Amino acid sequence: MYKHFSSEKNEAEFVAREIGMLLSEYLPGEIIVIARQYRQLEMVQLQLEEHGLACKLLKEREVTFDDDCIKLLTIHSIKGLEFKVVFIVGLNDSVIPYCSYIDMEEGMQEITERKLLYVGMTRASERLYMSSCATPSRFINSISPGYLRLSGNSRFSHLYNIRxxxxxxxxxxxxxxxxxxxxxxxxxxxxxxxxxxxxxxxxxxxxxxxxxxxxxxxxxxxxxxxxxxxxxxxxxxxxxxxxxxxxxxxxxxxxxxxxxxxxxxxxxxxxxxxxxxxxxxxxxxxxxxQHMLPSTMEKYSFQCYSSKQKYMMVRDCNLSQEVIVETAAGSEVCSGTELKLVPTYEGIAAGQPIYMQGKSEARFYLPVQWLRGRDCYLLKVQGDSMVDAGIDDQDYVLIQQQSTAQNRDIVAVAIEDEATLKRFVRMGDTVLLMPENPKYEPIQLSDNQARIVGVAIGLLKKEIK
Missing domain, CATH: 3.90.1570.30 (tt1808, chain A)
Structure with a gap:
């Protein structure tokens, strides 16, 4: 995390308070405070002592690190060491970068100073705190705000610009x-x-x-x-x-x-x-x-057959043209051109062949990333012949319109005026439409009897509250 303070004293007081709270999780010897100058560390040392926290300002690298107390050390001396919690204080523009090296170009001096800060930052194995109390170092601005939290216990990042x-x-x-x-x-x-x-x-x-x-x-x-x-x-x-x-x-x-x-x-x-x-x-x-959502919200899981990835889709049934898509990485709201209205049909059988009924009153706007430019429609399943494939009665199967299929694809097949949903298996000139439920028999057809009207590419399943 990174914080800016109005004075050096306020900065030191924050460090002392924060360390006091951290001692419920860490041992004193697992915490170190580093700065560019000894003077900056002396102010922190004073505040730590006023808070009754045992600490030691190390002025020589030879001093033992075995003492179970909070250490204070200059940033030059910390190379090769590692602590669970590191505080880097005094990251002011007049302090770092401090470009005064003799016989070194200004650009090279800044590179050297940037490396010095990087070494200090990488000494923390679990928590890193950075702070300033004057004009912040220009190096702070070069760190993406997404990596700088406002506090150690919240998820909020530092302010960043949005166009x-x-x-x-x-x-x-x-x-x-x-x-x-x-x-x-x-x-x-x-x-x-x-x-x-x-x-x-x-x-x-x-x-x-x-x-x-x-x-x-x-x-x-x-x-x-x-x-x-x-x-x-x-x-x-x-x-x-x-x-x-x-x-x-x-x-x-x-x-x-x-x-x-x-x-x-x-x-x-x-x-x-x-x-x-x-x-x-x-x-x-x-x-x-999820309990925060109003009862008009519906939640569906979507399984993409090709990528094996699973999504959750949340929508207000009164506002179908805006959906929330949830993945392991988080959630995002999709609307407008990010969605496409997919035709929905009632009554394809996952059981005995039945007439494929007309368009359903149900309306589904699905994320275009699920469709990938393909011509698709949704079929509402009736029956239980595909339960072992995870397709239950009243589920919606996303079908890509095409007239051919690969072996073992799940297909929508028209048999004369009827339609059914089965697994497609070709055996020479014969086609077997295989159920995924042992109580049903396969349907055997000649090649010219089976008219494929689409291949299943995903499954939309309503989640029970």
């Missing part, structure tokens, strides 16, 4: 170029990417009756309660670097007038305060879970 043409909820934005909007758009993305909240549960400019006035919460995360959406987390944003004090009072006021709201969050993109319903500061907000 205005990628802003969400554009119809609600009053000033697209305001500094606060920059922070709000970052926070919206973090809530979706790091905490997996679907856009359907997020609202901006959420109205709250605040005494005799109506206020607007910058971001409201909603959850389902008794079949309706209610506020769960109120988020207030401030301009970058402007602090969180005023916003904290604001969010407390809003929470006091919203009985369902359980958490409050205030941030300016560089610092963040999170409180619970009793206004106590806590480390993090809860991540999204």
């Amino acid at each position: 205005p043409d990628e802003y969400q909820f554009g119809e609600k934005i009053l000033d697209i170029y305001s500094k606060e909007e920059k922070v709000r758009q970052w926070l919206l993305k973090e809530l979706q990417d790091k905490y997996n909240y679907p856009r359907a549960l997020l609202a901006v400019e959420y109205k709250v009756n605040n005494m005799s006035r109506t206020g607007s919460v910058d971001i409201c995360i909603q959850v389902n309660r008794d079949n309706r959406l209610v506020p769960y987390i109120f988020c207030e944003v401030k301009a970058p670097g402007s602090g969180t004090g005023q916003g904290l009072d604001q969010v407390k006021s809003y929470m006091s007038n919203a009985k369902h709201c359980q958490y409050g969050l205030v941030t300016d993109g560089t610092e963040m305060i999170i409180i619970d319903a009793d206004f106590r500061q806590i480390d993090d907000i809860p991540a999204f879970s």
Whole structure:
């Protein structure tokens, strides 16, 4: 994580407080504080001692590291060592890079300084804390904000830029170029990417009756309660670097007038305060879970036969043109050109052949990445002859339209005016339509009797709540 402070003393106080909390997980000897200059370490040493934490400022590499206490060491002296927790303090632009080497070009000096910081950063095996208390080192800006967390116990990354043409909820934005909007758009993305909240549960400019006035919460995360959406987390944003004090009072006021709201969050993109319903500061907000969704939400699993990959698709049955796709890597909202309406048909049999019925009233917009440009349709299964292939009664099979198949493909086959779903096996001039259930017999046909109308490429299965 990385934090910026207004003074060297505030920076040292933070290090002492954080180490005090870390000692519930780590031994003192597993923690080290490093800096470019001894003077910077002396300030941290003073704060550690005031907090009653045993520490040692090492001025010689020969000093033993066996003592079970917190070590303080210059960044030049740490090469070859490793600690579970490393604090690098004083990452100010006037300190690192410090370009004053004699007979060395400025560019080479900066490369040397960058390597020095890299060595310090890679000494941490589990947790790395970095901080500054003046103009931050230019090296901090070269680190992707996605790797810099706001705190050690939350998932939020440091503020990063989002292009205005990628802003969400554009119809609600009053000033697209305001500094606060920059922070709000970052926070919206973090809530979706790091905490997996679907856009359907997020609202901006959420109205709250605040005494005799109506206020607007910058971001409201909603959850389902008794079949309706209610506020769960109120988020207030401030301009970058402007602090969180005023916003904290604001969010407390809003929470006091919203009985369902359980958490409050205030941030300016560089610092963040999170409180619970009793206004106590806590480390993090809860991540999204399925029970937060309203009851109109439907959840389907989708199995892609070619890639063997499994997805989860969540949609509001009243808003089928927006879906949430979940994978092991996280969730994303798909809408517009990311989806395609796939024709759906009722009544292909996974049992005895029956007439293939007409189009279903069910409407499915599926992610185009599942279709990959192929001409497809969905068939609703009736019967249980394919249960051992995982295809159950009332499932939907995604069929690619084609008239040929490979051996062992699952196919939709038209037999005169009837259709069935079976596994295709060719034996010379004979075709066997094999069930995946021992209580059914194979259907044997001559080659010209079996008219393939498509090959199964995926399975859409409704999840039972």
